[in-house]
Amino acid sequence: MIGESVPMLDSVARVTGAVDYMINLRLPNMLFGKIVRSQAPHAKLLKVDHTNALQVPGVVAILTGEDLGANAFYGVAVKDQGVVAVDRVRYVGEPIAAIAAESLSAAEEAALLIDIEYDELTAVFDSQAAIQAGAPALHEKSPNNIFKHAKLRHGDLDAAFAAADEIFEDTFTSPVAQQASLEPHVSAAQWDGEHLTLWTASQAPFMVRKTLSEILGIAPEAVRVIVPPLGGGYGGKGHIRIEPLVAAMARKTKGRPVKFVLSRAEEFVTVTKHAASITLKTGVKRDGTFTARQVTIYWNGGAYADASPMLVPAGMVRSVGPYRIPAVSVDSYGIYTNLPPAGAYRGAMSSQTTWAYESQMDIIAHKMGWDPLEFRMKNLFVSGEHFATGEELHDVHFVECLEASAKGLGASPSPLTPPPGGEGKRGRGYGVMMKSTVATSKSQARLKLMVDGTVMLYTSTVEMGQGGHTTMAQITAETLGVPLSAIKVIGPDTAITPFDSTTSASRSTSMMGNAVIAACGSMKKKLFELGAPLLETPPDQLRTENGFIVADETSISFGDILKRNNLNELDEAGEYSTSLGLDPETGQGVATPHWHQGAGAAEVEVDPETGRITILRYSAAAFAGRVVNPRMAQLQNDGNVIFGLGPTLMEEILFDGGQPTNPNLADYAIPSIRDIPNELISICIESDKGEMHGIGEMTLPSVAPAIANAIEDAIGVRIKDLPITAEKILQALREKAEK
C-alpha cells in the first residue's frame, strides 16, 4: 500500500462537487455574520455606536469591543490582538464590530449603520521605517516596534570575514502577498450553556481550541472544534484567524449558531505573507569556499505579532542556506507596521530567505568566474556535517536534489539558442533550499477495530487537498496489514480525535505518520496476544495479512478474533513527538527533527522587447524520504512550483496609505494554466532508510531564485526585488544599456 498511487479516498466526492466544505454548512436556526472593519490604518476609536444598526429588522446581536473582557487578546506568544478592536485600530480591515442577523443582507445593511468615529494617528507601513527613531509605536510594550529579535551566533565572524578574499553584500526584498486559497476563511459557532462547538476551515484545530479556551475563560474540553475538508490552506489557515470573533459573536445569540464567510476582499486583510528585506554579507575565498555570512532580516509582521514570534526565529534558521560556512551570524527582526497581520505562506519564511541566498550564490559565482552549478555542488552540505546551529546533519541529499533537477532540464545546450525567427534570449538557473520543520510538536492517533473488520482511524490531521487522510490510511493499511477499503478516517473533531499540534510545515506525513505506525504496532501486539491461543501459535510467530492474523498453516480474521474473545471493538493509540529547540541568545541547539531539502532548475526565455518571461522548462527535485503515494507526491511537487511562480512573477498586494488597492483576483493575479512551464518535471528522491518526510513545500522556495538566475543567464540583468515583472526586466535592461 505504501508506494502505491491510490486515488484520494473521497475522489468521487471530489469530482462530483460533493465534498462538504465549510461553506456548505447549514445548521438549524443559523444566523449570518458580517464583520465591520476599520477604514483607518491607525486611529483611536472615539465612538463605536451600534444603536441604529440594532434596529435593522433581522439583526439579532452585535459584538463590539465593549463586550470583551481583559483576557480577550490572543497571539502565539505576544497576546496583542483583540477579538475585535478595543479603543484603537492598527490596520485597514481590522475588525471593529460584528453583526449576527437572520439573513446576510440584514447583517450587511446593519454594518453600514454602525457609527464609527476615528481620531487618526500617524501610520507606518515599511518595516525599516517603523524602527527609526520617531516612528509611531503601535504597541506600548514595543516602543521601537520590534516584537521579536531572533539571534544566531556561530564562529568568529570578524576573523572569518578578515580571512575572506572577497566580501559580497546584497539586499533582496519580497513584498506582501496573499495565500489566496479559493475557499475563503469560514467559521461557525454555537453555544450550549458554557459549551462551545466551532466548525472552522482551519489547519490547527487544537491551537484554535486552546486559544478559545483562554480568551473565553472556559476549559479546553468545553470547546469542540470540528474541521471539514479544506478548499486549500497554504499556511493561511494556520494559527488563529476569525475563530475568536465568531465564537464571541455566537455567545450573544442565545444558543443560535452563527456563520461567517469572508469575502475575497476580506481575505486580503485577514492574513498575508511577510514582506521581507534581507541583507546578506558573505565572505568567500578564491578557492571557492565560504568564510563567513552575516544575515540581517526585517520581517514586516503587520499590526499584530500573530504567529510571527514563532516564524521569525524559523526564518532565522532558514536564512543561512545549505552550504558549509564556518562563521555565521543572523539577526532576524519581527516588526510591527500598520498593515494586516502576516502569517505562514506555503514555504513559510523560506520563500523570502531562499530568494536571498540563492540569488547571491549566482552573483558571487559570476563575479568570481565560477560555474554556478559547480560552485553550489562544491559547498553543499553532506551527511555528518554540522549546521550553523551546531547540530549534526543527517540524511542529507542536497547534492542529489540539485543534480537531479539540473539533469531534468536535459544536458544539451542547444535549447539555449533562440528559436528560429524568435527574439527571445534563453538562460538557465538553479536554486537549492534548506528548511526546518517544527522543532517541538506532538501527534497522536487512535485506531478502533470493529467486529466486521472495519478500522476507524481517528486523526486530527486536516485534509486540505494534500491527501493527508489518504496518506494516513495507506500507512495504516500497510502497517496493520488490512485492505485500504477497511479503513475509515475520522477527524479532526477535538471531542473525538486525539491531539495534533498542527497540519503545517510539511510535518504530518512524518509526525502523524509515525503516530499512526505506533498505534498500528499496539493494535498488532494486542491482536497477536488475543490470536495466539486461538491459532495455537506463539505471538512472535504470527504476522498480519489482509485483515487476518496468519500463522504457518492457519489464519483467523481480525473480526473473528474479537468475536471469539467476546469483544465489540479494540481501541489502541499511538503517539510521536519531538522536543527540540535553540538557545534564544545564540541560536545554538537543534532546529528541527529533519531538514526539508529541495532544488530547482529553470530554463527561461526573455523577450528583451517586451520583458515577457516564458518558463520553457522547470525541473524540481525534493528529498521525500520514503514516498507513501507517488502521484500525490508529484502533485505536491508540481503544486509547489506552480504556487511558487506566483510570488516570483506576479503576486504583490499593493497598498495606498495602508488601503489595499488590488484585493481581488482580477487585479491580484495568481498563476493560471497558461502561466505554468511548457514542461514541468517533478522528481522525488527517496531514501533507502525509509524515513517518511512531508513534501508540501520542498520545491517552492527555489523557484524565485532559479528563475532570477536563469534571467541573468539569458539577458545579463539581476533583479533583487520580487515579483519579477516585465516592467522590472525592461527597466533593468535600460539601466544596463545606459552603463
Next chain:
Amino acid sequence: MILNVNGSKHEVEAGMRTLLEVLRDDLGLVGTKEGCGVGMCGACTVLVDGKPISGCLTLAQQVAGNEILTVEGLEKDGKLHPIQQAFIDEGAFQCAYCTPGFILATAALLNENPSPGEDEIREYLSGNLCRCGSYQNIIKAVKTASEKARQDV
C-alpha cells in the same frame, strides 16, 4: 420564474440574485462554488446551453428558459461522466474546490473540439484557477477524456 437545471424544472423566486446564489441556496446544488466573486477564478462555472459561464456574474433571471448544467447533472445512471472518471484516473485535483468548474469547462471544450491540442486546452481552461497547482494532471485528464470519447464512438 422557472429554471431548467440538469434536466429538471424548478420554480424559484430569484429576484436580483445571481445564478450561483440560487443554485446553492435555493436548489442545494452546492457543487458550484464561489471563489472570487468577479468572474476570474471559474469555481462557479456552469454550462448554459452547453457554453461555460460564470454563475457569480449571471443573474438567474438572465438564464430562465435556458438549459443549465451543473456538476450534479453529469452523472448518468449512477455512473460518473467520463470526464469525472478521467479526473480521478489522472489525479487531476488536490483540494478540489475548483474541480467542478474545471470539469464543466472541459465538457464544453470537448463538445466544441473533441480532440484539442495542448495549447487549445491551456487556452480554453485559462479562465479556471487551481491554487493547488494541479494543472499538469488536469491537462492529462482532458486528453484522457478526449481519447476515451473517441474510442467509444
